[in-house]
Amino acid sequence: xxxxxxxxxxxxxxxxxxxxxxxxxxxxxxxxxxxxxxxxxxxxxxxxxxxxxxxxxxxxxxxxxxxxxxxxxxxxxxxxxxxxxxxxxxxxxxxxxxxxxxxxxxxxxxxxxxxxxxxxxxxxxxxxxxxxxxxxxxxxxxxxxxxxxxxxxxxxxxxxxxxxxxxxxxxxxxxxxxxxxxxxxxxxxxxxxxxxxxxxxxxxxxxxxxxxxxxxxxxxxxxxxxxxxxxxxxxxxxxxxxxxxxxxxxxxxxxxxxxxxxxxxxxxxxxxxxxxxxxxxxxxxxxxxxxxxxxxxxxxxxxxxxxxxxxxxxxxxxxxxxxxxxxxxxxxxxxxxxxxxxxxxxxxxxxxxxxxxxxxxxxxxxxxxxxxxxxxxxxxxxxxxxxxxxxxxxxxxxxxxxxxxxxxxxxxxxxxxxxxxxxxxxxxxxxxxxxxxxxxxxxxxxxxxxxxxxxxxxxxxxxxxxxxxxxxx
Numbered sequence: 001x002x003x004x005x006x007x008x009x010x011x012x013x014x015x016x017x018x019x020x021x022x023x024x025x026x027x028x029x030x031x032x033x034x035x036x037x038x039x040x041x042x043x044x045x046x047x048x049x050x051x052x053x054x055x056x057x058x059x060x061x062x063x064x065x066x067x068x069x070x071x072x073x074x075x076x077x078x079x080x081x082x083x084x085x086x087x088x089x090x091x092x093x094x095x096x097x098x099x100x101x102x103x104x105x106x107x108x109x110x111x112x113x114x115x116x117x118x119x120x121x122x123x124x125x126x127x128x129x130x131x132x133x134x135x136x137x138x139x140x141x142x143x144x145x146x147x148x149x150x151x152x153x154x155x156x157x158x159x160x161x162x163x164x165x166x167x168x169x170x171x172x173x174x175x176x177x178x179x180x181x182x183x184x185x186x187x188x189x190x191x192x193x194x195x196x197x198x199x200x201x202x203x204x205x206x207x208x209x210x211x212x213x214x215x216x217x218x219x220x221x222x223x224x225x226x227x228x229x230x231x232x233x234x235x236x237x238x239x240x241x242x243x244x245x246x247x248x249x250x251x252x253x254x255x256x257x258x259x260x261x262x263x264x265x266x267x268x269x270x271x272x273x274x275x276x277x278x279x280x281x282x283x284x285x286x287x288x289x290x291x292x293x294x295x296x297x298x299x300x301x302x303x304x305x306x307x308x309x310x311x312x313x314x315x316x317x318x319x320x321x322x323x324x325x326x327x328x329x330x331x332x333x334x335x336x337x338x339x340x341x342x343x344x345x346x347x348x349x350x351x352x353x354x355x356x357x358x359x360x361x362x363x364x365x366x367x368x369x370x371x372x373x374x375x376x377x378x379x380x381x382x383x384x385x386x387x388x389x390x391x392x393x394x395x396x397x398x399x400x401x402x403x404x405x406x407x408x409x410x411x412x413x414x415x416x417x418x419x420x421x422x423x424x425x426x427x428x429x430x431x432x433x434x435x436x437x438x439x440x441x442x443x444x445x446x447x448x449x450x451x452x453x454x455x456x457x458x459x460x461x462x463x464x465x466x467x468x469x470x471x472x473x
Contacts, residue, residue: 001063003028003099003127004049008058011044018044020057022153024146026099031128033138033160036148038397038425042131043073045148046101049129069097073104073131102130106137107422110309111448133426135160135451192239256380260404260435262411263364272299273333274414274442275320280330282312282319289315290464293330299413302443304453307464313446316464317342317416320444341412345422347399352392356381356402359391363406379405380431397428404435417445421452 002025010020018041026032026049034042047053048060050070106114114137121128121141132138138145138160145156145163156163273296280293290312297303305313319326322337334340342349351359360372367375373387379401381387394402400420407415417436421429433455436443447453 002026003030003063003066005061005063006048006058007061009048009055009060010057011041011048011053012056013044017151019148019151019153022058024153024155026127026129028098029125029127030144031142032130032144032146033142034129034131034146034148035133035138035160035426037427038395038423040148040425042148043103045146046070046103046129046131049099050101064098066099067097068099068101070101071103071105073107097126099127099129100124102128102132104132105130106132106134106448108309108419109448110311111306111450112308114448133421133424133429134449135426258379258401258404258431258434260408260438261375261378262408262438262440273297274299274301274335275444276331276333278331280328280332282315282326282328284315284325284327289466295462297414297442297444299442300440301460302445302456302458303460303462304458305444305446305464306461307466311464311466313464314418317418317444317446320414321416335413339413341407341415342418343400343403343407343415343420344418345420347396347403350391350399350403350406355388355390356394357387359402360406360409364409367409375409376405379408379435381405396423397425397431400424400428400432404432408435411439411441414442414444415439417443417447419446419448421447421449 004026006022006024008020009022011018022045034045036042044053048055050068051060051062052070105117109117114134118137118140121137128141130137130142142159143157145158145160147154147156147163156166158166275295275297277293277295280295281288281291282293283289293316305316307313315326319328320334321340321342322334351362354362356376357372360376361367364372376382376387381401389398391399391402420432424432429452433452436456443456443458445453445456445458
């Protein structure tokens, strides 16, 4: 007998429809990762499994007097405990749960704590269900994927790597099918044009023949009308075929892809030294955070700042940005402030008082409206309401796309990224890589997401350890 069974389960929040008609089973000892876009209902589904939330439709059966441990997602500053400590706490409070539910357990964890959490979960002998965007954690700990998308649930038995391989195969088949349907639609359009031209020509010849006939008969107009009916029937059939092909294209729904265009100045990319620090140290007020900093970064290079939480990575990044709260000592060669871009996990550099189009226009005030709209369309802001949406009301993924659009419009010589994948779903994480993998200038990245760093092709690291010397490799 299954541990939990979902029968026709649906969830609504007010007018927002999250999902419906979910049918699924959780077996004893199963290890499930729930994935999907932000806002698709993953956390709500986790709470349904816990029993703290009732479904809007359908019902859930639980068997065997389950002991459930639940660790909700914790944002910055909400807890003094680390992710690993919170999981330990949940295990202790549940007295050894049969079912452990985790919501984004690796958010804000450094590499060491991620490894500890992964080991802990590998040795957990109960049933595990987690919501996560951490690819490495999924591959290491989960054997089943639940994918929430378009209001439905797809179940895949296998690892995330297996799932992506299967998705790539399906995408190839999908692209081929889309191409076939589009060709058929174009052929139908050509057939319609040809039929309309043929019918118009036939009508003209028929009218002329009747007018020129010495012995006009009462049957000729009837024949002409019958010919018009036949032509109209053929055109209706072709139009129906076009509608059906259009519906097929809508159902196929290919994943949107960002195709970034970086607008570089005429001087292009420079390979000169951008950052050079010798014998440097940084800190706040009377407290030094890092010392012995020896660092060099050339134009076009990519470097990851690594270290545990609180090791001084963000402090070093703020020193490079010229944050007045951070003091610098030693010899520092840095780009001009206007040639440094910065994106953090909260996208605080976006103007909260502007809409999407205005935010981009402030970066490139000389661009005409058509160019602004075309550039935003490259970053999936295509509808009028999306372009006019206020920045303050954007989701995390939308803010990420807008930040990237602003950067691409005027790429700085150095772009600093501070934990950019935190709080992003897997789709937006893919979009982030689509843009940054082709970034033409230098990148300085703070991230505990090794899979993301590998995707960017970063193999240089500068390790930070608080109150100790920082060193590169």
